[in-house]
Amino acid sequence: MSRVGVVFGGSRGIGRAVSWLLAERGHRVVVVSRNVEAAQATADSLPGGEHVGLSCDVSREQEVQRAFETITKTCGPVGYLVNAAGINRDALLLRSKSEDMVSVLHTNLLGSMLTCRAALRSMLSKGGAIVNIGSVVGVKGNAGQCVYSASKAGLEGFTRSLAKEVASRSVRVNLVVPGLIRTDMTAGLKEEDAGRRIPLGRFGEPKEVAQAVLFLLESPYITGQVLLVDGGLRLVM
Template structure:
């Protein structure tokens, strides 16, 4: 039986490339995207069969819970989770409206927290699995015009390190990539 991989933000960009690689390596892939049509198109382009696509805005707790309940019922336990969903709207802090700040923080940081929590429910029974969060070098170095984005990615780094320590004894690996 192939291992199940959930790729948040799997319809394009880094997430799309990761979904393709996982499918090529024999995983059953669940593509999550805010846009159902994009998720379906990305899923249909994957080699092999029996993949799944779901519409899910990772910044919304109810949608994440519903999506992972569907995944558990239809596909079984999650072996791999990749958090590649993210948004960036470059803007100087003085020109960034609060609703855009909240949107970036909710998608880039809270979204990964929510999906990790949802996926861990199945990864811990039986123990084992891997989570990869996609961060950014900007979270380490900063960049003019990206203070909010940088803050969200810095937070993701701290979250990933702490979560790795929380679940290491249960044979779940948690890592952060900084493209």
């Protein structure tokens, strides 16, 4: 059955790959990004028709509310929500600026809370599925990424708790945890060196994470789960 799928951070990387797979499955996709031109360009490039691009800063409550008001009016109730928007401001904790810490936490953790709360207004009556995007460093930690790790680790507790809250209303909530994926965030890493640490011997592709997201969105008896898509990286960290 065709649904409206909203993908925050949907104009690039993992979010873009998720948008593509949802469109290929026949769903109507709302691509959300801070950059409305990038969001609309991605929406226009997707297979099928009537996809929408919107601008929204997930860290700002009023912008999230306005985005969902627009989505509901133009597309109808939300069936799928994917939270792939995220930023990093990597630094040792002693060198981290307070404003950077707040920005990371507000975007990566609070932003997902705000979008989930807004999406639930339509999901609670019709059911739906949510997938949040974490990170392997949120599971294992990493020097120089204290704040980023905390923001992603927080998503696990949030995801499990929300899954318990809304299961009786046929809303499922899961977390996908990528490892080193070939995106803008990993562009500065030397892939040949970093790849040696990964049991499967290479970085992952955004589409490989997107396949896991789609699996969880469409699996009717899975909720409150954490699925690592990391090529085995957690095994050696």
